[in-house]
Amino acid sequence: MSTDTSKVAASNGTNPATPAGKPTKAGAAANWADERLNLSGFSKFLSRKIFPDHWSFMLGEIALWSFVVLLVTGVFLTLWFKPSMAEITYQGSYAPLRGIDMSEAMASTLEISFDVRGGLLLRQVHHWAAMIFIAGMMVHMMRVFFTGAHRKPREINWVIGATLLLLGTLEGFTGYSLPDDLLSGTGIRAADGFIMAIPIVGTYISFFLFGGEFPGDDIIPRLFTIHVLLIPALLLALIGAHLILLIYHKHTHWPGPGRSEKNVVGYPMVPNYISKMTGFFFITFGVTALLGAFFSLNPVWKFGPYDPTKVTAGSQPDWYMGWPDGALRIMPGWESHFWGSTWSWNIFFPVIVLPMVAWMVVLLLPFIEAWITGDKREHHLLQRPRNAPTRTATFVALMTFYAGFWAAGGNDIIAIKFDLSINQITYFLRAFVFLGPIAAFIITRRWCIALQRHDNEKLLHGYETGTVIRTPEGAYHEKHLPLPEDEAFAMTVRDRGRTGDEPELKKNGKLSLRAKLRAFYYDHDVDKPTAEELSEAHHHAEHEAHALAAHEGHQVDGHDFDDHRHSAIEEPLSR
Amino acid sequence: MRLLNRSVGRLSRHRRRPLAGAAVLLVALLSTGGAYAALAPASQAEQEKDNAALVAEGKELFMINCSTCHGSNGEGITTQNGKLYGPSLIGVGAASVDFQVGTGRMPMAQPGAQVEVKDPSFNQDEIDAMAAYVASLGPGPAIPDKEQYDPETYASEKEKEEAVTLGGQIFLTNCTACHNFTGAGGAMPRGGEAPSILNTDPKHIYEAMLTGPQSMDTFSDGNISPEEKKAVISYVESMREQPNYGGFNNGSLGPVTEGIVAWIVGIGVLVAFAVWIASHTTRTNQTKKGSAK
Numbered sequence: 001m002s003t004d005t006s007k008v009a010a011s012n013g014t015n016p017a018t019p020a021g022k023p024t025k026a027g028a029a030a031n032w033a034d035e036r037l038n039l040s041g042f043s044k045f046l047s048r049k050i051f052p053d054h055w056s057f058m059l060g061e062i063a064l065w066s067f068v069v070l071l072v073t074g075v076f077l078t079l080w081f082k083p084s085m086a087e088i089t090y091q092g093s094y095a096p097l098r099g100i101d102m103s104e105a106m107a108s109t110l111e112i113s114f115d116v117r118g119g120l121l122l123r124q125v126h127h128w129a130a131m132i133f134i135a136g137m138m139v140h141m142m143r144v145f146f147t148g149a150h151r152k153p154r155e156i157n158w159v160i161g162a163t164l165l166l167l168g169t170l171e172g173f174t175g176y177s178l179p180d181d182l183l184s185g186t187g188i189r190a191a192d193g194f195i196m197a198i199p200i201v202g203t204y205i206s207f208f209l210f211g212g213e214f215p216g217d218d219i220i221p222r223l224f225t226i227h228v229l230l231i232p233a234l235l236l237a238l239i240g241a242h243l244i245l246l247i248y249h250k251h252t253h254w255p256g257p258g259r260s261e262k263n264v265v266g267y268p269m270v271p272n273y274i275s276k277m278t279g280f281f282f283i284t285f286g287v288t289a290l291l292g293a294f295f296s297l298n299p300v301w302k303f304g305p306y307d308p309t310k311v312t313a314g315s316q317p318d319w320y321m322g323w324p325d326g327a328l329r330i331m332p333g334w335e336s337h338f339w340g341s342t343w344s345w346n347i348f349f350p351v352i353v354l355p356m357v358a359w360m361v362v363l364l365l366p367f368i369e370a371w372i373t374g375d376k377r378e379h380h381l382l383q384r385p386r387n388a389p390t391r392t393a394t395f396v397a398l399m400t401f402y403a404g405f406w407a408a409g410g411n412d413i414i415a416i417k418f419d420l421s422i423n424q425i426t427y428f429l430r431a432f433v434f435l436g437p438i439a440a441f442i443i444t445r446r447w448c449i450a451l452q453r454h455d456n457e458k459l460l461h462g463y464e465t466g467t468v469i470r471t472p473e474g475a476y477h478e479k480h481l482p483l484p485e486d487e488a489f490a491m492t493v494r495d496r497g498r499t500g501d502e503p504e505l506k507k508n509g510k511l512s513l514r515a516k517l518r519a520f521y522y523d524h525d526v527d528k529p530t531a532e533e534l535s536e537a538h539h540h541a542e543h544e545a546h547a548l549a550a551h552e553g554h555q556v557d558g559h560d561f562d563d564h565r566h567s568a569i570e571e572p573l574s575r
Numbered sequence: 576m577r578l579l580n581r582s583v584g585r586l587s588r589h590r591r592r593p594l595a596g597a598a599v600l601l602v603a604l605l606s607t608g609g610a611y612a613a614l615a616p617a618s619q620a621e622q623e624k625d626n627a628a629l630v631a632e633g634k635e636l637f638m639i640n641c642s643t644c645h646g647s648n649g650e651g652i653t654t655q656n657g658k659l660y661g662p663s664l665i666g667v668g669a670a671s672v673d674f675q676v677g678t679g680r681m682p683m684a685q686p687g688a689q690v691e692v693k694d695p696s697f698n699q700d701e702i703d704a705m706a707a708y709v710a711s712l713g714p715g716p717a718i719p720d721k722e723q724y725d726p727e728t729y730a731s732e733k734e735k736e737e738a739v740t741l742g743g744q745i746f747l748t749n750c751t752a753c754h755n756f757t758g759a760g761g762a763m764p765r766g767g768e769a770p771s772i773l774n775t776d777p778k779h780i781y782e783a784m785l786t787g788p789q790s791m792d793t794f795s796d797g798n799i800s801p802e803e804k805k806a807v808i809s810y811v812e813s814m815r816e817q818p819n820y821g822g823f824n825n826g827s828l829g830p831v832t833e834g835i836v837a838w839i840v841g842i843g844v845l846v847a848f849a850v851w852i853a854s855h856t857t858r859t860n861q862t863k864k865g866s867a868k
Contacts, residue, residue, distance in 0.1 A: 054853055055849045055850040055853035055854070058852060058853060059849060062842070062845045062846075095739070095740070100744065113820070120820060120821060128837065132837055132841040132842060135838055135842045136842065182751075182756065183756075183830075276853075280848065280852055283848045284845060287841060288841070291836070291841060292822075293822060294823055295823050295840070296823060296824045296825060297833055302757055302827075303756050304747050307747075307748075310751065311751070311752050312747070312752060312756040313754060313755040313756075313760070313769065314755045314759070314761060314831070315829065316830040318833070319838070322830070322831075322834060409831070410831040412761060413828055413829075415766070415768070416762050419766075420766065421688065421766030422762045422764060422766070423764060424766075
């Protein structure tokens with residue numbers, strides 16, 4: 001049976017493959033555009049783009065697609081939201097607030113929630129997508145750092161990513177503040193306090209931002225402009241730059257047979273990744289839509305309009321601002337007075353200094369690491385977290401630091417739900433944010449080193465089969481089998497010894513700071529086995545396999561080595 | 576009906592007799608007097624007698640169940656090192672007893688940062704007796720009547736709706752700071768808590784406002800008037816009856832639980848999907864069955 005090949009283009013060389021006959025109308029239009037815009041060239045470039053396959057490479061897409069959801073739902077919300085602090089009397093359909101004076105911002109948020117068809121759903125989808133947008137950025141950042149994808153040449157993309165995280169947080173905070181309900185008003189009031197805690201200029205900045213004394217009637221329109229215009233534009237531009245750099249650098253991939261620093265092994269954009277990415281977009285949209293449909297988020301009608309005389313228990317920011325809030329909650333009440341001015345260290349340190357320093361540390365992580373190791377090579381193959389124990393431990397320590405403050409942000413909820421004293425939680429967390437990261441660092445590093453040893457064990461002695469063998473002498477041992485070659489190869493693709501430039505000694509012959517840090521960075525690292533060790537191990541394994549071969553394939557009936565051998569089937573089931 | 580008309584007609588024939596006025600007056604006086612005697616609360620003397628019996632019964636219960644901490648005359652007990660073992664109950668009023676015992680807080684299982692809410696140990700009659708005894712120790716707030724606290728007793732739906740709006744504003748100004756925006760509860764220093772009032776009986780909410788148990792402020796009638804107290808209760812009740820417009824309310828605890836949902840449900844599900852998508856490749860990287868590993 002022969003295949004009809006008349007419809008298949010005959011040429012794939014220099015001459016364009018054109019089917020015979022007149023082009024269709026759509027084809028003619030496409031050709032017209034292609035001749036002027038080089039669409040085919042561009043789409044050829046993009047559609048042949050190779051992406052490697054691993055679930056962790058899709059975490060950034062969670063952030064990307066939830067950002068798209070944010071843009072779509074955000075546009076919908078702007079059609080009804082009135083960013084105005086003009087006071088009106090609410091006359092909408094939510095009865096318990098009817099007749100109450102509130103800002104137009106709050107009234108229009110209630111209108112979106114109760115009078116606009118699908119308004120509450122879209123509002124909740126928007127808010128859930130925002131929560132997931134920032135969470136997605138964070139899990140993506142963790143993946144990048146734990147696998148060493150931040151190394152040269154991708155440091156700038158790391159910086160862009162960290163900036164996106166900061167901007168996303170600010171975008172979230174401005175959005176959270178817009179409805180002018182009791183919760184968001186409390187948030188703005190807190191932000192005003194934070195700003196005023198900045199020594200000397202704080203009060204000036206506050207007056208500048210609020211157009212006078214808090215709350216004034218400028219802050220909502222100003223935050224609105226920042227929320228729908230300024231930050232989204234910056235986010236879009238930086239996401240664009242992030243993706244262009246991703247395409248320019250090409251994606252990193254895991255080591256394996258046929259994978260090197262010079263290639264990318266994976267599947268092309270078309271047809272594979274275009275469908276996977278589109279699918280994942282719809283899944284992200286679906287998950288945020290289901291969250292919006294089934295989980296209540298910021299029920300503004302229960303909070304009522306903001307009024308500086310009111311506050312509610314459980315006033316917390318959204319999760320991504322939770323850790324500075326937690327730092328504020330556990331900070332001792334230090335305050336100084338100089339020449340009639342108050343210096344509120346208790347606010348300035350935890351909410352202004354700490355987040356800024358933390359952000360700078362995250363921003364500089366790739367540069368600090370490269371400086372310590374002196375590794376100036378390009379890296380396109382990823383590292384397993386265990387193969388960079390100090391790096392992994394550093395980031396886990398930072399995460400523990402974050403987690404301590406994060407928990408402090410919910411100290412009141414923890415207190416009532418676990419029947420604890422809020423004071424004891426505070427005392428515990430004050431110590432934990434300093435000691436926890438140190439403990440986490442030590443544990444993680446030792447854990448990584450132990451896993452490195454385990455890898456070597458598996459390479460040299462094979463994996464555990466779960467088959468326990470009793471030797472004729474009565475000794476027991478577990479049968480090990482050699483790893484599949486692909487797996488063994490992937491495990492051994494890593495540098496031997498301390499990579500990077502050796503630091504020079506100082507003029508006085510002592511170790512420089514970099515030398516000390518570098519020694520600490522690589523300390524206790526377990527090297528992969530040498531070729532000789534591996535070949536000897538293989539030899540040993542073969543010998544062992546040969547020795548055990550005699551016992552292979554027999555049913556174990558408990559009489560393997562005595563004179564009563566009989567099949568298990570002959571044994572009666574019950575006696 | 577006809578029978579009634581006839582009898583009225585027969586009676587009315589005598590309406591102009593000289594003694595008619597006096598007779599009607601006599602009948603009227605007798606009937607109102609009789610009705611009063613039959614329906615009105617027991618006479619002053621009788622009432623006092625009843626109350627004395629109630630107080631006596633209450634005192635007996637008090638001696639057995641309360642006096643260990645509050646003293647045999649409700650005067651309170653101070654330990655040797657000056658700590659308060661049980662506060663004086665003189666002047667706390669019947670409302671306080673009804674709240675503390677009615678919600679199961681008293682008798683207390685053990686002293687601590689927060690008095691535990693348990694199933695009440697006494698029935699309402701016993702509580703009333705103890706309340707009468709404590710009320711007899713000194714003047715204090717009385718147990719409120721149903722009309723004072725029950726939102727069902729508003730004359731019209733409109734009146735109730737207005738009360739809910741007013742009550743909401745009072746609630747958000749005075750109560751949410753500790754009890755949270757829906758009354759789900761909040762933390763107080765040193766292990767105390769402003770308890771959840773999502774399931775509290777309206778009478779007990781009223782009494783709590785009136786007597787200020789534990790760390791709670793006392794909202795006297797001069798501070799929040801009885802009508803306003805009832806409005807607050809109406810708001811709290813209406814919040815309970817309100818459907819969850821936005822979906823599952825995550826315990827009504829605000830952004831902390833919302834963040835937990837975002838991470839566990841949102842990111843959790845999306846990462847699971849990412850694993851799923853990445854594990855379904857066009858060409859499988861698993862070794863074919865039967866081929867050598």
